[in-house]
Amino acid sequence: DVKVTQSSRYLVKRTGEKVFLECVQDMDHENMFWYRQDPGLGLRLIYFSYDVKMKEKGDIPEGYSVSREKKERFSLILESASTNQTSMYLCASSFGTGRGAGANVLTFGAGSRLTVL
Amino acid sequence: GDSVTQMEGPVTLSEEAFLTINCTYTATGYPSLFWYVQYPGEGLQLLLKATKADDKGSNKGFEATYRKETTSFHLEKGSVQVSDSAVYFCALSPYTGANSKLTFGKGITLSVRP
Numbered sequence: 264d265v266k267v268t269q270s271s272r273y274l275v276k277r278t279g280e281k282v283f284l285e286c287v288q289d290m291d292h293e294n295m296f297w298y299r300q301d302p303g304l305g306l307r308l309i310y311f312s313y314d315v316k317m318k319e320k321g322d323i324p325e326g327y328s329v330s331r332e333k334k335e336r337f338s339l340i341l342e343s344a345s346t347n348q349t350s351m352y353l354c355a356s357s358f359g360t361g362r363g364a365g366a367n368v369l370t371f372g373a374g375s376r377l378t379v380l
Numbered sequence: 381g382d383s384v385t386q387m388e389g390p391v392t393l394s395e396e397a398f399l400t401i402n403c404t405y406t407a408t409g410y411p412s413l414f415w416y417v418q419y420p421g422e423g424l425q426l427l428l429k430a431t432k433a434d435d436k437g438s439n440k441g442f443e444a445t446y447r448k449e450t451t452s453f454h455l456e457k458g459s460v461q462v463s464d465s466a467v468y469f470c471a472l473s474p475y476t477g478a479n480s481k482l483t484f485g486k487g488i489t490l491s492v493r494p
Contacts, residue, residue: 305487307484368414369416373421
């Protein structure tokens with residue numbers, strides 16, 4: 264069964280700490296995504312990557328950075344965590360690039376719930 | 381920019397009731413449309429999709445038809461079960477985009493009573 268695995272289901276961090284959220288997929292997908300999910304706001308795209316070492320900002324990139332050194336791994340980094348970054352973070356991946364890739368399905372991980380105190 | 385609007389929730393139904401969840405979108409061109417479902421404690425998973433006008437996506441008794449004239453993709457099920465209790469998200473992806481970047485609606489929580 265194909266999988267997107269997020270390394271931590273629950274994390275509790277303190278304001279100002281550096282936080283790493285790791286995501287690994289075993290489907291050889293080109294595209295990987297980080298979303299955050301908040302009640303009443305749905306899912307909002309933070310960053311995405313369509314190739315190794317490539318990244319593009321999503322709708323809410325402020326306060327976050329990403330790293331994609333290998334095709335299967337996409338990391339989300341909070342350089343200095345703040346309380347307003349308390350949220351559920353969802354990683355996803357998908358196959359294919361180019362025209363028509365928008366029809367391809369995203370496969371999601373189970374999520375990482377981050378609490379910043 | 382692209383956007384998805386879902387009806388306000390939550391929705392509570394009795395088992396075997398008929399379900400409609402409204403979804404409308406704003407996008408240029410011909411986006412692909414999706415419904416994703418999130419069961420408690422899990423990530424999102426695809427429920428169904430449609431990639432062109434008048435296509436009907438279906439899965440697990442759920443259906444949605446891509447209506448370009450009304451820019452809608454309403455989700456329906458004739459008889460809901462307790463196991464359908466979940467959060468439902470409508471989403472779109474631009475066909476001409478170089479990847480499958482999704483724009484999501486806010487989601488709606490469905491609770492089904494026995």
